[in-house]
Amino acid sequence: MKNETMMQYFEWDLPSDKLLWKRCIAQAPKLKEAGITKVWLPPAYKGMNGVNEVGYGVYDTYDLGEFEQKGTIATKYGTKQEYLKAVKTLQNNGIEVLADVVLNHMMGADASEKVMAVETAENNRKQTVGGLKEISAWTIFDFPGRNGKYSDFTWNSSHFNGVDWDDNAKRNALYLFEGKRWDGETDEEKANYDYLMGADLDMENAAVRAQLIKWGMWYEETVGMDGFRLDAVKHINANFYKEWLEKIREKTGKDMFAVAEYWHADLKRLLKYLDNVENCMSLFDVPLHYNFYNASNQSGTFDMRYLLDNTVVEHRSKNAVTFVDNHDTQPGQALCSFVQGWFKPLAYACILFRREGLPCVFYGDYYGLPAHNIPPMTGLKKMIKIRELYAYGEQKDYFDHENIIGWVRMGESEHENSGLAVVLSDGPGGIKRMYVGKQFADMEFKDVTGKCSDSVTIDALGWGDFRVDGGSVSTWVCKAAYDYLETEVM
Ligand code: CA
Numbered sequence: 001m002k003n004e005t006m007m008q009y010f011e012w013d014l015p016s017d018k019l020l021w022k023r024c025i026a027q028a029p030k031l032k033e034a035g036i037t038k039v040w041l042p043p044a045y046k047g048m049n050g051v052n053e054v055g056y057g058v059y060d061t062y063d064l065g066e067f068e069q070k071g072t073i074a075t076k077y078g079t080k081q082e083y084l085k086a087v088k089t090l091q092n093n094g095i096e097v098l099a100d101v102v103l104n105h106m107m108g109a110d111a112s113e114k115v116m117a118v119e120t121a122e123n124n125r126k127q128t129v130g131g132l133k134e135i136s137a138w139t140i141f142d143f144p145g146r147n148g149k150y151s152d153f154t155w156n157s158s159h160f161n162g163v164d165w166d167d168n169a170k171r172n173a174l175y176l177f178e179g180k181r182w183d184g185e186t187d188e189e190k191a192n193y194d195y196l197m198g199a200d201l202d203m204e205n206a207a208v209r210a211q212l213i214k215w216g217m218w219y220e221e222t223v224g225m226d227g228f229r230l231d232a233v234k235h236i237n238a239n240f241y242k243e244w245l246e247k248i249r250e251k252t253g254k255d256m257f258a259v260a261e262y263w264h265a266d267l268k269r270l271l272k273y274l275d276n277v278e279n280c281m282s283l284f285d286v287p288l289h290y291n292f293y294n295a296s297n298q299s300g301t302f303d304m305r306y307l308l309d310n311t312v313v314e315h316r317s318k319n320a321v322t323f324v325d326n327h328d329t330q331p332g333q334a335l336c337s338f339v340q341g342w343f344k345p346l347a348y349a350c351i352l353f354r355r356e357g358l359p360c361v362f363y364g365d366y367y368g369l370p371a372h373n374i375p376p377m378t379g380l381k382k383m384i385k386i387r388e389l390y391a392y393g394e395q396k397d398y399f400d401h402e403n404i405i406g407w408v409r410m411g412e413s414e415h416e417n418s419g420l421a422v423v424l425s426d427g428p429g430g431i432k433r434m435y436v437g438k439q440f441a442d443m444e445f446k447d448v449t450g451k452c453s454d455s456v457t458i459d460a461l462g463w464g465d466f467r468v469d470g471g472s473v474s475t476w477v478c479k480a481a482y483d484y485l486e487t488e489v490m
Contacts, residue, residue: 001414003387004358006038006098007031011364012327013371014076016051021078024086032093034381035388038257039090040098040229040360042327044075044083048108051076054327055100056231057107057198060143061215062150064222069145070108087223096226098257099219103212104232105198106155111140112167115157116178125174125182126191135175136168139199150218151211159208160199185276187234187262187269196235203240212240213247220252227257230281234262234269238276245280259283259321259358263328263335265290267310274319282319284326285312285357289337292324292350296343300427300471304405307350317356324348325362331372342471344377345449346424349473352387353422354407355395359387379449383475385489386448390481392418398434403427404468410437417481421445423468431467438462446482450474 014020024041031039043055046063050070053059063069064080073079078086087097115137119129141155161183162176174195176182182194183203194200202208219225230241241260249256258281262273267287274283288311295302313320324347328335339347344365351359361384368376393410404425411419419440423432436445440458445466447453452474456464468474477485 002035002037003391004037005035005352005384005387006040006321006358006360007036007366008040008323008326008360008362010042010054010077010327011362011369012054012330012333013369016076018051018074018076018078020076021082021086025082025089028086028089028093028095031090032095035384036095036361038096038098038226038358040259041086041100042077043100043102043231044077044223046070046075056102058102059106059108060141060146061103062218063143063146067143067146067149069143084223087225091224091226096257098227098229098259099223099225100229100231101216102231103201104196104235105200106141106160107198109138109141109155109199110144111142112136112138113140113157115139115175117162117175118178120162120174120176120182122174122190124191125193125195128176129173132178134168135163135166137163137175137177137199138165138167139163151215153211153214155199159202159205161202162195163199164195164197183237185238186236187264189264193235196232200235203237209240209243213244216244216248217251220248220256226254228259230258230260232263233260233273234264238273242277242280257282259360262286267312267315270312271315274316279316279319282321282358283312284360285320285322287311288313288320288322288350289324289329289339292339292343292347293329293337295426296340296347298426300403302426303402304424304426305399305402307399307405313354313357320357321360322351322357323360323362324351325365326360327362327364330362330364330369331374341374341377343426345379345383346426346473348377348380348383349422349424349449349475352383353391353409353420353475355391355409382485382489383449385485386420386475386477389415389485389489390418390420390477396435398432401432404430404432406432406434406466406468408434408436411439417478417484419478420481421464421466421476422473423466423476424473425468425470427470429467429469429472431465433463433465435461435463440464440478444479445476446479447474448477448482448485455479
């Protein structure tokens with residue numbers, strides 16, 4: 001079995017050129033060649049901002065770039081036909097496709113309606129402010145441009161818990177509709193974090209749940225994706241996606257891999273969510289991202305022994321999708337916590353070369369972020385290839401120094417010349433003595449990602465003295481592996 005590597009195939013500031021699906025079709029063979037085995041595509045349905053919609057301002061989940069709605073037939077990324085072809089082409093290249101599922105909220109309603117509602121406090125959603133009053137809420141979604149094709153379900157205030165805009169008073173506040181409560185089993189920040197934005201779906205309403213399951217089945221039948229990336233799950237009842245995934249897996253008879261975004265740095269909340277959903281999905285390892293971010297901002301004073309502490313990958317590795325950055329952490333975005341460039345190779349070594357976790361490579365690191373003048377990350381393609389070819393076998397850690405840490409993968413006979421020794425330093429350079437195994441005795445190792453041009457000879461007992469320069473990572477592989485990478489691959 002080869003190691004898996006996922007790729008998030010978009011960044012926030014892609015041009016609104018409707019060309020992403022076409023680019024996917026063209027790039028699929030190259031992605032396969034690069035060692036990518038799973039691709040996460042952005043939300044494929046019509047959003048409130050039409051062709052300028054990244055995808056999270058969902059308007060009509062049945063419009064995959066097929067109907068004239070929000071001023072355009074295609075979405076920001078292309079037409080429905082191109083989307084379907086992109087999914088097929090990736091799959092024909094042996095790459096699984098994850099579809100982005102955004103069900104917490106809807107935006108860009110077709111009309112407003114009068115609703116009785118009570119205001120709740122922004123920072124304590126369990127606390128009401130004043131009494132019931134009539135507001136004008138944007139909650140009518142009847143999709144005139146689609147005219148009932150695929151589904152005649154239309155939405156009104158009975159399907160939502162609340163909104164944050166009274167169009168009558170032209171006032172922004174958090175309005176909970178009469179007879180509703182904010183959904184349970186959501187994150188406890190702000191006392192209850194059901195509400196995020198737009199018209200918030202009432203996941204405790206049987207008609208809503210039934211409709212979303214029906215849609216999920218239509219979506220899978222139409223597209224044939226291999227799995228899902230689930231958006232904003234901390235704002236949705238944990239039991240909702242548990243049921244939704246069960247139903248879809250049952251119907252398709254497929255595994256339908258799922259990874260969810262529960263955006264919180266506190267591991268305890270992520271583990272609690274995984275417990276609630278009985279580990280039926282993976283979570284993006286947000287605490288690990290923040291460890292990388294913090295280390296990258298401490299110019300060498302971060303204690304590297306704790307780099308992987310309090311992370312999903314450390315505590316529940318089978319459910320961890322590790323990543324360095326994404327469309328929300330990139331420059332200009334709300335969560336902006338972009339890992340600094342000097343630390344990126346260290347962070348990618350942690351997600352690509354270790355045994356635990358499914359790594360997800362960010363489009364913006366792979367291709368660069370032109371809107372921010374950020375070039376592609378040097379060496380990333382090579383690192384993905386090293387993972388595919390050599391990051392195998394038993395793992396031994398040397399997280400024993402505040403600046404310089406390392407680990408070893410002993411290799412596996414199934415993968416020729418596999419095995420590697422990784423050394424990272426966020427401070428001055430140095431040497432770490434590590435055991436790679438007697439099978440490498442007297443063999444020469446070379447640094448394939450760092451700046452060290454000398455070689456290391458493994459002693460008779462299987463130990464080597466592996467060097468790293470300051471503020472960098474060195475990845476040492478046996479000379480045959482090094483030569484193959486340098487001459488045959490890159
Ligand atoms: Ca919600």
